[in-house]
Amino acid sequence: MVRNRLFSIPRLGGLLITVLSAWAALALLPLRLPGMELAGIAPDWPLIWVVAWSVKRTAWQGLMAGVTLGIWQDALVNPGEGWWPSHALGLGVAGALTALLQKDRLIQEDFISVALIVFAMAVISETVMAVQWSLLDHRSLGQIWLDHQRLTLASAILSSLWAPLVYVPLSRLWQSTA
Amino acid sequence: MTRLELLRRWWQRYTSQIVAGFGVLALAVYVQTTQAWLLRELYRGLQGGRVPDTRLTDARVQELETQVQALQMQNRQLQQLLNYQQQMPLVTVATTVVGRSASHWWQQLWVGEGSRKGIAPGSVVLAPGGLVGRVLDVTPHTSRVLLVTDPSSKVGVMVNRSRAMGILVGQGSGQAVLEFFDKNPDVKPGDAIVTSPFSTMFPAGIAVGKVESIDWRAMPAPRAMVQLYAPVDRLEWVLVESYGAKSPLLHP
Numbered sequence: 001m002v003r004n005r006l007f008s009i010p011r012l013g014g015l016l017i018t019v020l021s022a023w024a025a026l027a028l029l030p031l032r033l034p035g036m037e038l039a040g041i042a043p044d045w046p047l048i049w050v051v052a053w054s055v056k057r058t059a060w061q062g063l064m065a066g067v068t069l070g071i072w073q074d075a076l077v078n079p080g081e082g083w084w085p086s087h088a089l090g091l092g093v094a095g096a097l098t099a100l101l102q103k104d105r106l107i108q109e110d111f112i113s114v115a116l117i118v119f120a121m122a123v124i125s126e127t128v129m130a131v132q133w134s135l136l137d138h139r140s141l142g143q144i145w146l147d148h149q150r151l152t153l154a155s156a157i158l159s160s161l162w163a164p165l166v167y168v169p170l171s172r173l174w175q176s177t178a
Numbered sequence: 179m180t181r182l183e184l185l186r187r188w189w190q191r192y193t194s195q196i197v198a199g200f201g202v203l204a205l206a207v208y209v210q211t212t213q214a215w216l217l218r219e220l221y222r223g224l225q226g227g228r229v230p231d232t233r234l235t236d237a238r239v240q241e242l243e244t245q246v247q248a249l250q251m252q253n254r255q256l257q258q259l260l261n262y263q264q265q266m267p268l269v270t271v272a273t274t275v276v277g278r279s280a281s282h283w284w285q286q287l288w289v290g291e292g293s294r295k296g297i298a299p300g301s302v303v304l305a306p307g308g309l310v311g312r313v314l315d316v317t318p319h320t321s322r323v324l325l326v327t328d329p330s331s332k333v334g335v336m337v338n339r340s341r342a343m344g345i346l347v348g349q350g351s352g353q354a355v356l357e358f359f360d361k362n363p364d365v366k367p368g369d370a371i372v373t374s375p376f377s378t379m380f381p382a383g384i385a386v387g388k389v390e391s392i393d394w395r396a397m398p399a400p401r402a403m404v405q406l407y408a409p410v411d412r413l414e415w416v417l418v419e420s421y422g423a424k425s426p427l428l429h430p
Contacts, residue, residue: 023217
């Protein structure tokens with residue numbers, strides 16, 4: 001029974017849309033639309049996607065999704081040679097922590113709480129990035145933590161405002177194909 | 179139940195998740211090694227437009243360009259007399275900006291031409307106003323540019339008036355910090371900043387910006403805030419100039 005349902009058409013369709021939506025979240029990153037940026041900073045779409053994915057899944061699934069999207073984001077951003085901070089760490093931590101929150105038991109099921117989780121996870125993932133920059137010695141420490149304040153605030157506010165746009169359709173999809 | 183039995187059950191229960199997880203990770207690492215080649219090429223297809231040919235409409239620019247050409251010719255002749263080697267760009271490509279940095283921590287641009295037009299990593303990127311950045315890597319039809327406003331970007335520059343040298347480091351905004359080598363550089367607000375002749379990454383004498391303020395008490399040497407000429411945060415098209423020579427990026 002289980003094996004039959006694993007490869008049914010709705011499930012495969014759901015899987016395809018899931019993968020495409022993750023790619024869409026990455027493809028939105030280089031875009032700056034009017035009203036979508038605050039102080040030159042755009043919403044952190046992959047973070048919103050990872051939080052939406054992890055809310056009702058296990059910590060392992062959250063971690064894997066976060067690390068995967070993080071590696072893809074690195075591909076878009078990091079220069080080829082040398083060691084650069086990876087987005088995989090921050091997003092992986094965000095995914096695992098979101099799953100560990102046990103939202104079903106602790107928090108009401110609605111997109112307001114998802115927006116709040118996105119806010120918190122944006123702060124955490126940007127802090128992980130700042131710590132990596134501090135360890136890697138490419139930039140001066142003062143500059144990194146000054147940037148951290150500015151980036152974290154703008155990214156957390158914008159991402160949590162845009163979170164429902166990603167979360168609602170995806171959660172509908174996963175409910176219908178579960 | 180034996181311990182082995184337990185382990186077997188655990189494995190049966192979680193094996194698909196673990197295998198799927200590592201499968202997706204392996205795919206992601208593969209995409210990483212290609213620098214998201216496919217996505218960037220697709221992106222260019224969605225966004226790519228034509229470069230506005232402002233030179234045809236703007237007669238004043240044409241007039242000034244002619245003057246500059248005449249001066250360049252004169253300059254080259256004088257430099258030949260002095261036995262001085264002049265760098266000239268091998269290719270100059272005008273291209274549109276198709277995307278911005280895909281991470282908050284970087285100041286980058288995606289532009290709509292790549293290796294097919296002769297752009298190579300290390301090519302210099304200019305905009306109306308002067309220096310904008312340097313090409314990090316290329317696909318056949320896109321290039322990724324590290325802007326001079328990125329905190330990882332370091333450009334060897336000098337004060338045009340007094341030839342006081344320093345390094346220009348990005349601040350993530352329209353301004354950059356010029357860290358002087360000298361303890362007592364000859365500089366004052368309003369001075370023009372150009373790339374230094376000792377820079378291995380940029381040809382000498384490209385306009386960068388002008389000094390806004392100077393912090394004389396900074397350690398170990400004074401620093402100046404430099405306002406960049408080019409409006410880096412609202413560029414729509416840029417000029418990419420390739421000089422052929424490659425040098426390691428991000429390490430001046």
